[in-house]
Amino acid sequence: MSNVSEALKIEDWRLTSAEDLKALQKQILSGRDPNRPEIVVCHGTGCLANGSEKVSDALRTALADAGIEAKVMPGIKTTGCQGFCSRGPLVLIRPGGLFYQRVKPKDATEIIEKTLLKGEPVKRLLYKDPASGDTILNEQDIPFYKLQERVVLHNIGKIDPTDIADTIAAGGYQALAKALAGMTAEQVVEHIEQSGLRGRGGAGFPTGRKWRSALKAIETKGRPVYVVVNGDEGDPGAFMDRTIMEGDPHAVLEGLILGAYALGAEKGYMYVRAEYPLAIKHLEVAMVQARELGLLGENILNSGFSFDVRINRGAGAFVCGESTALFTSIEGKPGNPRPKYVRSVEEGLWGRPTILNNVETWANIPLIIGKGPDWYKKLGVPHSTGTKVFSLVGKVNNVGLVEVPMGVPVSAIVEDIGGGVPGGQPFKAVQTGGPSGGCIPYSLKDTAVDFDSLTKAGSMMGSGAMIVMDEGDCVVDVGRYFLRFLEEESCGKCLPCRLGLSRMREILDNFSRGRGSEQDIEDLISLAQAVQDGALCALGSSAPNPVLTTLRYFKDEYLAHVNNQTCPAGVCKELITYTIDPGLCTGCTSCARQCPNNCISGRKKEPHTIDTDQCIRCGICRETCKFDAVRVS
Amino acid sequence: MIDFTINNQKVSAQPGWTVLETARYYGIDIPTLCYHESVKPSGACRLCMVELKEGDWSKLVASCIYPVQEGIDVHTETERVNNVRRWIFEMLLATCPASEEIREMAARYGVVSTQMPVHDPDQNCMVCGLCARVCEEVVGLSAIAVMDRGVHKKIGSPFLRPTDVCVACGCCVSVCPTGAMQSIFDTVRGKPAMEMTQLAV
Amino acid sequence: MSQSVETLDEIVERYPGQPEYLIFMLQDIQSTYGYISEDSMKVVCDYSGVPLTQGYSVATFYQSFRLDPRGEHEVRVCLGTACHLKGGQRIVEEVERRLNVAAGGTTEDLRYTLSTVNCVGACALAPVVVVDEEYLSNMTAKKLEKHLKTLDYDLENETKEHGHV
Numbered sequence: 001m002s003n004v005s006e007a008l009k010i011e012d013w014r015l016t017s018a019e020d021l022k023a024l025q026k027q028i029l030s031g032r033d034p035n036r037p038e039i040v041v042c043h044g045t046g047c048l049a050n051g052s053e054k055v056s057d058a059l060r061t062a063l064a065d066a067g068i069e070a071k072v073m074p075g076i077k078t079t080g081c082q083g084f085c086s087r088g089p090l091v092l093i094r095p096g097g098l099f100y101q102r103v104k105p106k107d108a109t110e111i112i113e114k115t116l117l118k119g120e121p122v123k124r125l126l127y128k129d130p131a132s133g134d135t136i137l138n139e140q141d142i143p144f145y146k147l148q149e150r151v152v153l154h155n156i157g158k159i160d161p162t163d164i165a166d167t168i169a170a171g172g173y174q175a176l177a178k179a180l181a182g183m184t185a186e187q188v189v190e191h192i193e194q195s196g197l198r199g200r201g202g203a204g205f206p207t208g209r210k211w212r213s214a215l216k217a218i219e220t221k222g223r224p225v226y227v228v229v230n231g232d233e234g235d236p237g238a239f240m241d242r243t244i245m246e247g248d249p250h251a252v253l254e255g256l257i258l259g260a261y262a263l264g265a266e267k268g269y270m271y272v273r274a275e276y277p278l279a280i281k282h283l284e285v286a287m288v289q290a291r292e293l294g295l296l297g298e299n300i301l302n303s304g305f306s307f308d309v310r311i312n313r314g315a316g317a318f319v320c321g322e323s324t325a326l327f328t329s330i331e332g333k334p335g336n337p338r339p340k341y342v343r344s345v346e347e348g349l350w351g352r353p354t355i356l357n358n359v360e361t362w363a364n365i366p367l368i369i370g371k372g373p374d375w376y377k378k379l380g381v382p383h384s385t386g387t388k389v390f391s392l393v394g395k396v397n398n399v400g401l402v403e404v405p406m407g408v409p410v411s412a413i414v415e416d417i418g419g420g421v422p423g424g425q426p427f428k429a430v431q432t433g434g435p436s437g438g439c440i441p442y443s444l445k446d447t448a449v450d451f452d453s454l455t456k457a458g459s460m461m462g463s464g465a466m467i468v469m470d471e472g473d474c475v476v477d478v479g480r481y482f483l484r485f486l487e488e489e490s491c492g493k494c495l496p497c498r499l500g501l502s503r504m505r506e507i508l509d510n511f512s513r514g515r516g517s518e519q520d521i522e523d524l525i526s527l528a529q530a531v532q533d534g535a536l537c538a539l540g541s542s543a544p545n546p547v548l549t550t551l552r553y554f555k556d557e558y559l560a561h562v563n564n565q566t567c568p569a570g571v572c573k574e575l576i577t578y579t580i581d582p583g584l585c586t587g588c589t590s591c592a593r594q595c596p597n598n599c600i601s602g603r604k605k606e607p608h609t610i611d612t613d614q615c616i617r618c619g620i621c622r623e624t625c626k627f628d629a630v631r632v633s
Numbered sequence: 634m635i636d637f638t639i640n641n642q643k644v645s646a647q648p649g650w651t652v653l654e655t656a657r658y659y660g661i662d663i664p665t666l667c668y669h670e671s672v673k674p675s676g677a678c679r680l681c682m683v684e685l686k687e688g689d690w691s692k693l694v695a696s697c698i699y700p701v702q703e704g705i706d707v708h709t710e711t712e713r714v715n716n717v718r719r720w721i722f723e724m725l726l727a728t729c730p731a732s733e734e735i736r737e738m739a740a741r742y743g744v745v746s747t748q749m750p751v752h753d754p755d756q757n758c759m760v761c762g763l764c765a766r767v768c769e770e771v772v773g774l775s776a777i778a779v780m781d782r783g784v785h786k787k788i789g790s791p792f793l794r795p796t797d798v799c800v801a802c803g804c805c806v807s808v809c810p811t812g813a814m815q816s817i818f819d820t821v822r823g824k825p826a827m828e829m830t831q832l833a834v
Numbered sequence: 835m836s837q838s839v840e841t842l843d844e845i846v847e848r849y850p851g852q853p854e855y856l857i858f859m860l861q862d863i864q865s866t867y868g869y870i871s872e873d874s875m876k877v878v879c880d881y882s883g884v885p886l887t888q889g890y891s892v893a894t895f896y897q898s899f900r901l902d903p904r905g906e907h908e909v910r911v912c913l914g915t916a917c918h919l920k921g922g923q924r925i926v927e928e929v930e931r932r933l934n935v936a937a938g939g940t941t942e943d944l945r946y947t948l949s950t951v952n953c954v955g956a957c958a959l960a961p962v963v964v965v966d967e968e969y970l971s972n973m974t975a976k977k978l979e980k981h982l983k984t985l986d987y988d989l990e991n992e993t994k995e996h997g998h999v
Contacts, residue, residue: 046956046959046971049969050971235953236913236916236918237915237916238955242955275951276955314896315860315892315899332852334896335896339675339695340698341694341698341699393916393957399957431915467915467919469919478915478919482915485913487783488952491895492781493762495677495678495680495724496717498760498783499721499725500720503749526720529713534682534717536695620924778887778890778891779891780891782894791887791890792890792901798885
């Protein structure tokens, strides 16, 4: 199954030292000709859903048919998410980086015959830059990639995540070997402190300080201690951690082992969302392969240090992303947050000192140990070092996963990398931090994307979801959306969260129907304050943020709902009417046939009309109309 | 002893006490619903929130679970504290309109009515879970528990059917702060109400 | 009957009888049987040494556990933010109407279970619907209905093939 055992004869390779690992890397690389072409097919979740598995199958068949399999090594490589999801399925030809987008299985033969055999590009599969109109050959020249700085994601899209040989060839586990051979646990912690790394899960707590506190707690409480990966990425619109776990599982594992070494932990846990089956599979494969090579388990690299890890599959509860809820879940109970004013580093899993970091944070650790904190600090800005991975979604041209140094302006991500809003208008707002975060309006598009600047603007970094909204998105509707989300996901234990979020949502429901008063807006703010102050855990205390920031920047839009019974964005159903523009309607009847309430009438080839009393405002007619004749007012 | 202040009054507490325990010892009033001295505090009702001040900075904590610390400056009647209390009482009046206990307590803190819509006029359980904690920690049976989550959270026995794990000790009924356990107990026992009331006495 | 009990034992015996494995066992039972029956809940709780209340609390707390049999096909409409902005809610409403079942429920013929999910992390494909294990991208109610029809077709074929058995 895996290439490891065949290519490397793994039974010969129980690694016992840093030198062993280097030798293995050398041997893998020596068996590879860097000039041999390699066909790389993206098997990220986005591309898979768009049929990339069929594309890689077709390429394999075409390759076999052409009888040149030996020339292409190692055949077709499938990788984790390459990021440019809106253009998938993606196929890359290396070396060179020729970039094919929206590839279909029927393109396979042509790719093999033209590109591989004759060295010519298949023009229709190339990326055409919408801004300049230029056709671009190579991945590295496409603005979406060119403007990024892929540090944490450096391996993703290059390696086969299910083959540890690929990881080792790319330098995987070198940081671990370096630490075990020549660094004390104390030095590892010092490196992390000096790097300035802050937690990528949301709040941005300094990772080094967390580790230091855990060491202190161990002084009084002793061991066992635990290291835990928070892979319960639940923010809607976020898929950074998923991509890292799927595309470079060894990076997470190596980071975790380093953390375990620093703390003297013998056991670790990876808590991964159930909705991420591929991530779980790749992590499991990675663990098996790392154990086989002696990089995980008993006596790692013959250093005397032993550590192993178990995966806990989440069972569907957003609140388990909260640290104490995650611990109670690992312990086999409902994921209610713990009512305790004790930090997890002192009393975490099983009441023992525990370091919990999120996936992206762990994936940063090998980079810091491998290349040193001074190298790391050069990335980003002084109080937010390093890079951050964002998922860029919503009303933006280049939907996908991007990595940039901390401190770049919002506009650089949304407009330069993301290509702006479809249609070319400026964006209305960017929502960061998911249900716990807030929004950045267009007027603040120069806000630097780092922990402190985003907080100052009333939002937060969160785990890294960036949801772009345009003028067709209503802030009242978005506020309702997040509240409903959290209402469903609240554990329900404390009253401010269980009752307060429902009440806030009810007030917004009224607004969306044009009911309510300015007094209700004041009540909403006061209740939001009570929820922030009173809730038991971070889910509840941060829940009012989306509403509070939209009230801060878009109060007029709230007032339009309340005072004028209008929804300027044309979203809130009870405040809008659908009509058909008789000048544009061709009488094709397709809307009338689709209307679920049969309230569109008219003769064939004559303009149709909507019975607004009967209309349920589902919007299907507007979606169906090919002539843009259905209007919302 | 640990010395600190509550509402600018000097107080001393035993190590391991919570702010609430200290306040009660000194007769300083802090409202609670889900707290009971016989079980571990759970911090669910949040009525016991107090404000901790430190210079210009302050934060709200649940006094039933906040351990005392030397020199902390605790306040029980600030604007922020009262805002949380008022909203919780208002929401409880709308959620548990059938609970006389809640109505009385809310009135003591000046909340006599609510503008919020009442969805279930017969409801009196606020799902604080005190009954289940007593059943687990004191009685040691875990015949009942908090089921489901979020707005659907409820008290009951597995599969919401009568359970023979329950020995009808009535502890849950006696600790219930809202008077809700009477009727839930019937469901758990599968017995008529009269019989149950006798047992509880 | 006795056979299925054996399988249940086999599932629980994959794990040590400790409370921390309760969720693992329930997950395995769920994926084998599609839901957690009262009997299997009792077996799991006995085996892992927890009161029945804990098993039931766990099973009702986490979204992925079901206490009733599911439909043949599971239709999960994503309502993550990106999907919401691109009309996910409209798809739910439309499918509810067409299948005549509320989200969270199962059709009377036990053919479909309709549910919503808060973000499957495939936001680039919004709106997304996951039918069984298959991710369907850029969905509309109409496209989804078409897809469900192909499932019906498969179902009929299967019945025909196995009809004589």
